[in-house]
Amino acid sequence: MKNLTQISEECRKQAFDLNYFGAKKWKSAQKGRVLVGYLPIYFPREIVEAMNGIAVGILGVGDQKQVIKGDAFYQSYICHLPRGVIELALDNNFNDFDGFIFPSICDCVRNLSGMFRITKTGKFSKYLDFPQNFNPLTGGVFYRQELGSVQQEICRINGVLPSVKILNEKIEKYNQNRRFIENIYAIRQEFPWRLSAVDWYCIQRAGLMMTVEEHNAILSDVQTLLEENQGEPLDNIRVVVSGSFCEQPPLGLIKSIEMAGCYIVDDDFILGSRWIQGDIDSKSNDPMNAIVNAYLTQSTFSSALYDVGNPKGARLVELVKNRKADGVIFCAASFCDPALLDRPEMQKSCDEAGIHHINFQFHENTGQFKVIKEQCGTFSDSIKLWA
């Protein structure tokens, strides 16, 4: 078995491969395979994998690529993620991709789906309108139609019809995937020094670039390795990072938070992989229905979901308590309406629960972390002194 450093290093390479070589290689290994890209946050990837495809996560270009053409497509007051994505499209990084899924999260992602249609990127572009009505007979029926149209697009390309057996198998693989991820979060909650937040981030993110089976194998090794004692605890506080569910903070930023004395014990960086809480029924005669029901009843809290009746603020407070965290770092991409419009109410919930918090904004290509590090350092010190 490789050691943690080797695994993290390999995952880092895969996670940030803007040419998607791994996924393209997988596709080219067999005729009839389909390659689909999806944007944040959540998409039930199992339905693509069950149809001889792979759905890879497109999370922008971060600080890995200089955006030139993309800037000519977006005004300065629009977040960074879509400009990097359009740059990738224009630079042919998406050659070999068959189609793209744009989950409903904000109007930037929504309109990007139309831009892909105009630029004729891929064979299909599907804006996936997740229902904001959670009644199975209303929102559920609608969501099923939405997913059905994705299946039709894939079937049009490779002629594969969805099979109950294979879909159930894939659902089970994703159940395992989520279990591994949750187990590792649980280990890190107790022993955060065993695996740095940056390494853990890369390992999770790499999962968006490969099949679930490959990722499960990696996670299984990571879990085993983490069960052994290693590293030395530091006198750090424990924080939950909230608001980076779409445009991703650069690695340097995540590192700066830790170096400033904060163990990140939970976050929403790769939220899509953890969207469904718990298992999805993998023995059903109607697995699509199981996927639909899981979305309706087991979704985590998110800025992309209508939350009246079950407010995000209260759910964040619960998460902080469960993780025994000392505070929250609200860390949202600049110009990200969904995250930034949720922030005041979530901060208020933290205040009411006596939870300390700080906030800042970033761009995926932010290169200077000095101020953020200082801010986090002060936050950590103040908690250590006064809490």
Place this chain on the structure above:
Amino acid sequence: MSNKKPEVQKEKSMLLQKEMIAGLFKDLSTAKEKGKKVVYTFVPGNITELILSFDMLPVYPEINALQSGMRKKSWEYIKEAEKIGYSEDVCTYVKCDIGMMLKGNIGPTDEKIPDPDLLLLSYTGCFTFMKWFENLERLYPGVPVAMLHTPYQEDGKITPGMVDYMVKQLKEDVIPKMEKVSGKKYDEARLSYMLEKSALSEDLLVKVLESAKLKPSPIDAYFAGVYYIGPIFTAFRGTTQAVDYYSELYKEIQERISLKQGPITPEGELKEEKYRLVVEGPPNWTNFREFWKIFYDMGAVIVASSYTKVGGVYDMGFRHDPKNPLESLSRYCMGCYTNMNIPQRVELLCHYIKEYSADGFLINSIKSCNSFSAGQLLMMREIEQRMGVSVGFIESDLVDPRYFSYANIKNRLESYFQMLEQRKLILQ
């Protein structure tokens, strides 16, 4: 020389509209004593007829925000919202509304706007609406929220499944909540009767907007257009008052056509139509008159605009249908401009450029509004390529005065008009 601005010229329809709005705010200010229920909702995809059919009064937070912008109050409200943690980066309509609420919710007629009895989140064409009402729900604890999720026309069409989804939401969630809040039963016959009136007003509005195909255009379909759409996009669609207003407006426009007159602007009639433009994007409200005057000074008329379609693209044939009331309301919500996908928006704008014989296409890109702004630069290129017209791009904001730079916009527009002039000469 006096710096006094010339008196704004007012026609009968404008006075009529003013009376209607004053009446609405009066009703709102006495709503609580009279036991009238108040529903907060949004302009795009509003289901006003349904609200009115329960004898409830609608309030549109975006209208409050734009009026605050016009009354130069928005900055004070935005600051208030930023003080409690709203980022500088987010939609300023939301901040303006929340700030106004924190400052006592005093409306444009200096009367208090009552608190809502129901928050009707008709979530059409803009994701921020959802965030906005989640925030309001917490600021008005205990007020019920009815969610009406409007599916986006991602594939450029409205499918039966989408209609079904909306009708079910209306039947299972929205109408029962309205019945509970208002204490009245849903009355489909009454709703149908109102939809008949809606269709009448819609016919007249389309005639008004299409008059801009004439040369010279008797109307400005953007700056004046925002007044023309007022009653139909807000509290009056489905009422006799709205039909009367549009009849009067149409009569005035016919008169102008017979006299070959140009549009009436706050500076007076536009005597010479030099340029005909199609405009994409909302206007700026904080400096509305100055903004309009730049166009007036250049002899530019906006012959068609996308902003006047946010509450319905009636000129492409949609009419509320009294025979299928709930289905028709659903189709209406899904058909609004910002609920159309980007290729559809491009198609519509190209259609306008052609049908209205426009010389140019201009985008006023709004910092606040991702729903409009994300993708506009690609739309502009696509339209330039397809139509071969001169395109222009300016940036401002709806109600945040920090983002309206008069000098910058004027400079850009002057260069744009020079380009249009040269092009005209070449074409001649």
